[in-house]
Amino acid sequence: MKYAGLLVMPAGFFLTIAALVxxxxxxxxxxxxxxxxxxxxxxxxxxxxxxxxxxxxxxx
Amino acid sequence: xxxxxxxxxxxxxxxxxSEAVFALGxxxxxxxxxxxxxxxxxxxxxxxxxxxxxxxxxSLAIVAITAIVFALVGASVAGVxxxxxxxxxxAGKSWNWIGNGPFLLGGxxxxxxxxxxxxxxxxxxxxxxxxxxxxxxxxxWRLTAGCAAAAVLAAFVFPxxxxxxxxxxxxxxxxxxxxxxxGFLDPGGAATVHALGGLSALVVVWxxxxxxxxxxxxxxxxxxxxxxxxxxxxxCFVALxxxxxxxxxxxIVWLCAPxxxxxxxxxxxxxxxxxxxxxxxxxxxxxxxKPDASLCANGWLAGxxxxxxxxxxxxxxxxxxxxxxxxxxTPLLVxxxxxxxxxxxxxxxxxxxGASALWGILAAGLFAHAAGQFLAQLVGISALLGVFLxxxxxxxxxxxxxxxxxxxxxxxxxxxxxHELGGGAYPEFVIHRDESYR
Numbered sequence: 086m087k088y089a090g091l092l093v094m095p096a097g098f099f100l101t102i103a104a105l106v107x108x109x110x111x112x113x114x115x116x117x118x119x120x121x122x123x124x125x126x127x128x129x130x131x132x133x134x135x136x137x138x139x140x141x142x143x144x145x
Numbered sequence: 146x147x148x149x150x151x152x153x154x155x156x157x158x159x160x161x162x163s164e165a166v167f168a169l170g171x172x173x174x175x176x177x178x179x180x181x182x183x184x185x186x187x188x189x190x191x192x193x194x195x196x197x198x199x200x201x202x203x204s205l206a207i208v209a210i211t212a213i214v215f216a217l218v219g220a221s222v223a224g225v226x227x228x229x230x231x232x233x234x235x236a237g238k239s240w241n242w243i244g245n246g247p248f249l250l251g252g253x254x255x256x257x258x259x260x261x262x263x264x265x266x267x268x269x270x271x272x273x274x275x276x277x278x279x280x281x282x283x284x285x286w287r288l289t290a291g292c293a294a295a296a297v298l299a300a301f302v303f304p305x306x307x308x309x310x311x312x313x314x315x316x317x318x319x320x321x322x323x324x325x326x327x328g329f330l331d332p333g334g335a336a337t338v339h340a341l342g343g344l345s346a347l348v349v350v351w352x353x354x355x356x357x358x359x360x361x362x363x364x365x366x367x368x369x370x371x372x373x374x375x376x377x378x379x380x381c382f383v384a385l386x387x388x389x390x391x392x393x394x395x396x397i398v399w400l401c402a403p404x405x406x407x408x409x410x411x412x413x414x415x416x417x418x419x420x421x422x423x424x425x426x427x428x429x430x431x432x433x434x435k436p437d438a439s440l441c442a443n444g445w446l447a448g449x450x451x452x453x454x455x456x457x458x459x460x461x462x463x464x465x466x467x468x469x470x471x472x473x474x475t476p477l478l479v480x481x482x483x484x485x486x487x488x489x490x491x492x493x494x495x496x497x498x499g500a501s502a503l504w505g506i507l508a509a510g511l512f513a514h515a516a517g518q519f520l521a522q523l524v525g526i527s528a529l530l531g532v533f534l535x536x537x538x539x540x541x542x543x544x545x546x547x548x549x550x551x552x553x554x555x556x557x558x559x560x561x562x563x564h565e566l567g568g569g570a571y572p573e574f575v576i577h578r579d580e581s582y583r
Contacts, residue, residue, distance in 0.1 A: 087351075091535045098531025101524055105323050106236040111517070118523055125530045136351045137487045 087135025093128030097121045166404065167258040170397040174265045176390035180449075181208065181273050183384025187446065188280030188492045190376030191439060195560025196284045197372065197570035203279055203288050207295040208272040214299040215271045221246045222304035224312045225264050226256055238322045240315045244308040262398045263311070269391070270338045271303045277342025278349040280492030282550070284356050285557055286349065288565050290550045297540050298345065306337045306533060311399060316528060319521045326518030329525040330509060332395040333453030335502040336525055343499020344534045346490065348541050353550045355489030357557050366483055369491070370439065377442045388449045389414050396457035406457070413456040414449065417468035421448025424472025432476070440476045443493045447471040447501035454505030455512065463512040470508070471501045503529070 100121030108114035162170075185204035192200050224230045224244015232241040253264060275295035282291065309316040310331050320328035331337055360366050371377055392414045396402035402410070425444025429437040448468040455467055478496040482488040488495065503526055510522030541550075556564035563569060 091538055094531045094535050096531075098527050101527040101531070105319075105325075105524065106238075111520075115520055115523075118520060118527070122523060122527055122530075125527060129530065129534075133486055133488075 087132050090128045090130070090132030090135055093131065094125045097124030097126075097128060100124055162258040162262075162401075164258075166397060167262065169404070170262045170394055171265070173390040173394035173397070174262065174269065177269050177387050177394055178272075180384050180387025180391050181269065181276060183380045183382070183387055184273065184276055184280070184446075186376050186380030186383060187442060188276075188283065188494075190373040190380060191280065191371035191492045192283035193369065193560070194372040194571055194574065195562055195569065197562065198568070199288060199561035199565050200279070200283055201570075202566065203291050204276055206288065206292050207275050207279055210292050210295050211271045211275045211299040212268055214296045215268060215304070216250055218248070218300045219271060219304040220250055220264065220267070221248045222301060223267060223307040224314075225267055225307065226250065226252055226260060230308065230313060239318075241313060241318065242309070242315060243305060244312055244314075259398065259401070262394070266394060266398050267307055267311070270307070270334050271299045273334070274303050274338045274342040274345070275299060277339065277494050277498045278346040281346035281490045281494045282349045282353050283491040284561060285551050286353050287548070287550065287552050288561075290544070290548045293544055293548045294345075294349070294541060294550075297544060298341075298537075302345075302533065302537055302540065303337070303341065306341050306529075309528065310337050310525065316521075316525055319524060320517075324517055325521035325524070326510075326513065326515035327521075329521050330400075330458060330513070330518070331454060331506065331525070332399045332457045333392040334395060335450065335454030335505045335509075336529055339450045339453060339498040339502035340506065340526075340529050341533055341537075343495050343497070343502060344529065345537050345541070346492075346494040347488075347499065348534070348538045349550070350488055350490050350495065351538070352541055352545050355487065356491070357554065359489045360487055366487075366489075371491070374438045374442075377439055381442050381445045384446060384449060385415070385418060388418070388452065392452060392456045395453070400457055402457060409461075410457045413459060413461060413464035414452040416461055416464040417452035417456065417471070418445050418448035420465045420468035421445060421451070421472030421475070424469045425476055426472075428473055428476050437476070440479065440493075443479065443497050444472040444475045447475040447497045450498055450501040451505035451508065454502065455509040458509050459512040463508070467505060467508040467512070471504055474500065474504065 101118045104114050104117035108117055189197050189200040222244055224246045226246040228244060228246040230241045230244045232239045275298045279291050308314040310329055316329040318328055319325040358367055389411050393407045393410050396410045422441055422445045425441050426436045429440050448471050451467050451471040475496055478500055479493050506522050506526055510519035
């Protein structure tokens with residue numbers, strides 16, 4: 086799961102870049118870029134959750 | 146009062162710099178290493194006494210290794226000494242994504258004064274960026290692995306970020322190509338240094354895992370307070386001196402700021418740190434009944450980090466607000482990371498450098514009052530999270546297979562000083578049984 090989260094994050098980045106290229110208009114561009122950031126945030130959340138130490142498992 | 150400097154378009158690469166400005170910029174850069182010294186002192190104080198010597202000698206080694214590797218390879222990848230860089234064309238725009246300057250600092254002596262200052266600035270920046278994760282891996286990250294990770298950061302990751310943000314890369318050109326304000330702005334290194342360092346710290350904590358006994362099988366996480374609050378708090382004073390010079394030097398080098406705007410940058414830096422400390426003081430006082438010394442130090446540092454993004458771009462009222470938000474979120478996020486997310490970060494670098502830097506970058510866009518600047522800052526944040534975090538993870542996870550990050554259990558038990566250096570930082574101390582081992 087941790088790798089899936091890390092793979093989702095570049096996808097969010099490319100959404101943000103796509104917003105710059107596809108939308109010359111300010112509001113649509115900002116909204117699309119915000120969606121890209123939201124995807125990155127979801128990926129980060131999944132990666133963090135994947136790395137969490139579970140009860141009684143893998144604790145040094 | 147002079148308004149903060151905010152040029153439109155890319156930073157002028159061939160702006161003529163007077164000898165007086167060059168001398169002042171160089172003088173400021175000579176004081177800036179105090180920021181590195183302050184962070185090293187804070188990291189050491191927040192670690193345990195049995196690892197104090199390893200923490201400081203590791204800090205020195207990281208500064209040395211980053212300097213050598215950046216001179217050999219990194220400066221070329223960053224393209225700080227010129228060269229057209231590698232570009233591709235897409236959607237009718239040129240995307241300059243990596244530098245191809247001369248190796249071994251070729252042509253440094255003949256470069257323009259501004260370029261020479263930029264090179265010095267990047268040498269300091271790469272050292273700071275590599276030092277930040279070292280504090281997060283305290284008490285279990287092996288010295289060899291820390292040095293190898295610093296070399297990786299200095300050879301490729303930091304130079305790539307520096308090229309994108311400072312040395313004419315595609316983030317710099319957002320203003321010209323897409324009409325987004327002055328392009329992505331980061332005069333004090335909030336993104337290139339602190340956000341990158343904070344994200345690297347998160348990766349190190351993920352790969353190395355928590356300290357032994359930090360998260361026991363039953364009950365809450367074990368408190369492992371720093372061993373020397375005096376180091377930590379004195380480190381804050383040392384860091385302030387360095388940060389004042391660092392932000393002023395960044396304004397000269399990256400914004401070509403006139404001298405009359407530098408006092409505002411200095412005052413904003415101080416205001417950011419002060420309001421952050423006051424906010425952390427209040428939050429910890431409310432939550433715990435008494436202010437917490439180490440969290441207050443973290444709040445102070447978080448304010449300084451946030452100022453790196455915005456001190457040269459905003460007015461004093463905004464600086465106070467930005468610092469206060471950084472100060473409020475620092476203790477709350479430190480608690481969240483440790484208790485809810487099982488992230489063992491002894492120095493708090495992920496929050497102090499990572500989260501505060503991201504907030505500062507965002508706030509610079511909010512308060513800079515240039516059309517499109519906020520979106521430019523958002524795109525920069527997106528690049529940091531979407532490209533650099535996965536990239537650092539990939540590189541560090543690969544490195545961990547070659548040079549194991551984590552020390553063996555016996556080394557962690559006796560302490561990194563004895564295990565790695567053969568002697569402790571405090572040889573006259575009596576070693577007590579560690580109650581945290583259950």
